Amino acid sequence: MQRKFSFAITTFGCQMNKSRSEHLAYLLSSHGFIPSSQKEEADILIFNTCAVREHAVERAIHHIHQTVEQLSLQRATSPIVVVCGCMSELLREKLSRKLPFVTILVGTSGWDKLPSLIQETLVERETSCFFPQEDSAPFLESGYLHGDKISAYLPITYGCDNFCSYCVVPYVTGRQRSKPMDLILQEFQNILAQGFREIILLGQNVNSYGRDFGEERAFEKLLETLEQRFGEQKIWVRFITSHPKDMRKSIIGMVRESSIFCAYFHLPLQAGSDKILALMNRKYTQREYLHLVALIRETFPEGGIGTDIIVGFPGETEDDFQETLHVVRKAQFDIAYTYVYSPRPHTRAATLVDDVPLKVKKERLSLLNSVLREVYLERVRCRLHTETTVLLDEEDDSFFHGHTASNLRVYIRKREGYQIGAFVPVKLRALQGTKVEGEIVGVRYEDSQTALSCRSDGKR
Numbered sequence: 001m002q003r004k005f006s007f008a009i010t011t012f013g014c015q016m017n018k019s020r021s022e023h024l025a026y027l028l029s030s031h032g033f034i035p036s037s038q039k040e041e042a043d044i045l046i047f048n049t050c051a052v053r054e055h056a057v058e059r060a061i062h063h064i065h066q067t068v069e070q071l072s073l074q075r076a077t078s079p080i081v082v083v084c085g086c087m088s089e090l091l092r093e094k095l096s097r098k099l100p101f102v103t104i105l106v107g108t109s110g111w112d113k114l115p116s117l118i119q120e121t122l123v124e125r126e127t128s129c130f131f132p133q134e135d136s137a138p139f140l141e142s143g144y145l146h147g148d149k150i151s152a153y154l155p156i157t158y159g160c161d162n163f164c165s166y167c168v169v170p171y172v173t174g175r176q177r178s179k180p181m182d183l184i185l186q187e188f189q190n191i192l193a194q195g196f197r198e199i200i201l202l203g204q205n206v207n208s209y210g211r212d213f214g215e216e217r218a219f220e221k222l223l224e225t226l227e228q229r230f231g232e233q234k235i236w237v238r239f240i241t242s243h244p245k246d247m248r249k250s251i252i253g254m255v256r257e258s259s260i261f262c263a264y265f266h267l268p269l270q271a272g273s274d275k276i277l278a279l280m281n282r283k284y285t286q287r288e289y290l291h292l293v294a295l296i297r298e299t300f301p302e303g304g305i306g307t308d309i310i311v312g313f314p315g316e317t318e319d320d321f322q323e324t325l326h327v328v329r330k331a332q333f334d335i336a337y338t339y340v341y342s343p344r345p346h347t348r349a350a351t352l353v354d355d356v357p358l359k360v361k362k363e364r365l366s367l368l369n370s371v372l373r374e375v376y377l378e379r380v381r382c383r384l385h386t387e388t389t390v391l392l393d394e395e396d397d398s399f400f401h402g403h404t405a406s407n408l409r410v411y412i413r414k415r416e417g418y419q420i421g422a423f424v425p426v427k428l429r430a431l432q433g434t435k436v437e438g439e440i441v442g443v444r445y446e447d448s449q450t451a452l453s454c455r456s457d458g459k460r
């Protein structure tokens with residue numbers, strides 16, 4: 001019998017990358033390769049990389065070097081090393097100089113050829129680079145080998161048309177391509193049939209879904225269709241990322257009326273000052289952003305708003321930075337990812353002088369994080385002693401970990417008869433540092449009539 005080869009994938013970066021790795025795992029498994037969680041034993045090591053900041057690139061290169069060198073010392077035969085994704089697309093052949101042991105280099109497209117490229121390499125042990133001219137069509141994603149049975153990613157768009165001046169994503173992932181609605185419905189149905197509890201619709205800017213096939217309001221149509229078909233299902237659905245320039249009242253209204261969509265919105269602010277927002281090509285002002293936040297807060301007082309913020313963009317003065325802090329205090333973000341500006345190749349911002357000293361960037365980052373922590377704690381304190389629904393998604397010896405529909409992370413002391421994957425009624429009891437502790441109260445929703453009516457914070 002022919003020997004089967006095993007593969008292990010390491011993923012860097014965003015949820016989109018995690019989802020693409022799940023697709024690659026499916027693709028390779030359906031071609032007879034065996035997924036393995038043990039890098040030490042796998043015949044094929046795959047690294048799906050990120051290029052959004054220089055730090056991500058350096059980290060990936062360092063990690064790949066270290067892993068491969070270590071494993072080569074431990075083994076008789078060296079593994080096949082595949083490097084794919086955004087870093088690969090950005091650096092292309094240059095990467096073989098930095099990582100001379102790489103066997104296969106592919107960018108963000110043409111992954112459907114990977115099973116045969118790997119097959120050939122196993123026989124001939126020759127190195128190859130594969131960078132097709134055309135961006136991959138979204139419908140090539142035939143299936144996913146999801147990491148767990150709790151939350152499943154479902155990409156609805158690929159690429160991005162926004163060209164924010166600091167961002168390399170459009171250059172490495174291509175123009176926006178929306179997945180046809182019938183394929184999304186099929187994938188949604190498949191995920192449900194596998195017993196998942198949560199589905200996360202993914203895209204760089206989900207609100208512009210369908211614009212590339214000429215439809216302005218296709219996202220609303222998608223939400224409406226999902227609600228009509230699956231509204232009775234016991235599932236949480238959320239979508240990320242919402243670009244503030246394309247987020248609209250009609251979408252917020254549809255989430256309010258829905259019984260499956262969670263009241264959590266990821267609305268990257270990036271910067272608070274209008275001058276910096278214009279330089280970033282974000283196409284909204286501070287006022288418009290805060291107006292959107294007010295609308296969401298009014299509609300879902302206990303809903304969640306998440307954000308991404310960059311400090312130290314070229315030309316950012318102390319006053320500009322204070323504007324960012326002002327928005328943070330006003331918006332009271334529940335979750336935030338913060339970054340120091342990193343100049344990226346091809347981007348417009350890379351032609352500007354990177355004039356904020358690193359020391360100042362770091363000081364701003366640290367101050368920003370402490371203000372974010374304050375507003376987070378303030379919001380959580382207001383919710384202590386209230387009841388909510390938590391989806392249990394992880395566990396350790398003593399605690400279940402889980403999240404609410406609004407994406408608040410909660411830690412719950414374990415109780416008999418419960419397991420991860422369950423929706424449970426929880427009372428938020430205390431704060432330990434930034435950790436929210438809750439206690440299971442009442443019956444499991446799976447066993448109760450209230451299951452469908454208690455799923456989304458701030459809605460019912």
Ligand code: SAH
Nearest residue numbers: 166167204241268308309310339340341342
């Ligand atoms: N499509 C999403 C996010 C894409 S990248 C959006 O529109 O928000 C994820 C985050 O990385 C961005 O939101 C931004 O905050 C950060 N980022 C992107 N390019 C960056 C750069 N050059 N320097 C620092 N942070 C960056």
Ligand code: SF4
Nearest residue numbers: 160162163164167169
């Ligand atoms: Fe990058 Fe802007 Fe596109 Fe987000 S919307 S991926 S930040 S270009």
